[in-house]
Amino acid sequence: MVLAGCELDNFDAPKAMLEGQVTYQGEPISVRSNSAEFQIWQDGYALNELIPVFIAQDGTYSVSLFEGEYKLVRRGGDPWLPQLNDTIVVQVSGNTQVDVPVTPYINISNENFQMNGSTLSANFQIDQIVADTNVQEISIMLSRNILLDRNINDFNKVIELESFEFGTSNSVAIEIPESLRDEGYLFVRIGAKSSMANELIYTHAQKIDL
Template sequence: MKKYIIYSLVSISLMLAGCEKDNFDAPNAMLEGQVTYQGEPISVRSNSAEFQIWQDGYALDEFIPVFIAQDGTYSVSLFAGEYKLVRRGGDPWLPQLNDTIVVQVDGTTQVDIPVTPYINISNESFQVNGQTLSASFQIDQIVEDTNVQEVSIMLSRNILLDRNINDFNEVIELEDFEFGTSNSIDIEIPESLRGEGYLYVRVGARSSMANELIYTNAQQIDL
């Protein structure tokens, strides 16, 4: 009986100790903002691009990944304090691993993150004529010596839309392409999508220096 009581007391003590360890306070602050180039938001594939957030003074020197939504916005729950934000490589903009942004987070803190994309898409417009979608857009060279590796036009029934998530994706062969000039493309809307009433459309382009495409914002078009 004595052994049983001792074992029970030990078990209860361990359970209480475990509860104390698990009873951490939840993060009480929020860091949010958007990715920008020259003050304008940059659109990406949802949860493909990310930043890394570091905080000095902890034994486990690990970063917090911050994923970016397709419209270029981000948000992350943190404890109040000072953090360092790093723009990593592999995204459709120049990595700046040695150029960190120091952020003081307290309550809800708004910080827009400037980046330098390899290329950028601008002046996009879309028009539906019967079963044909006419798209016009301009691709600008931002980083010297980069080329355009791929251009796609994507359609979807849903606003969440990119190269991997879509109902239609057509890779465009651009003849006589030049940076900084308007490109006009006509594509036939697939028969399976013509009765939808409306669709969402995006243009994506990949630089020869990047693994990911940069996109226009998803726009709704009426059919």
């Protein structure tokens, strides 16, 4: 028998970093952690495969890449308009910072929270950004941990707003569950789902003292 050996090709690991955040009108957008993603492509190579880039709940992202030119695509299914034919060309060299603007279907603003005994009062406004969209769901979520969304929480209350209107201030009050009242503090977020999106858009997680 004759044994034929082969030598494996060794490649250096990528040393550059592309990072930034998702923004609307210069302000960061919050999502469910690892639910929304971008797609990155690099042309000119035999294996021209997409690189998925998942977005953290605070709207930040980071990915390790080789230096070079890439195309970043904002895909569909996220709480903002897909822009598949409007790619962002990014030149990655060393640590490269690129914020990615998006157009959400709806947006939550002017949120604030106040505690009165065991009652949490939440004030917020939802704006219609894309015409003809409606709000399918509004939720207030509580958690002992800062990682918090509709799927990861210790309490989730779907809010029924009979007289909801875009662009107006809304105020709701919820009772903190007895199982959470002795925690000392909790994290809270508001989430809202557009009729045109698969995912909710969120406020930033805020810490409240009980």
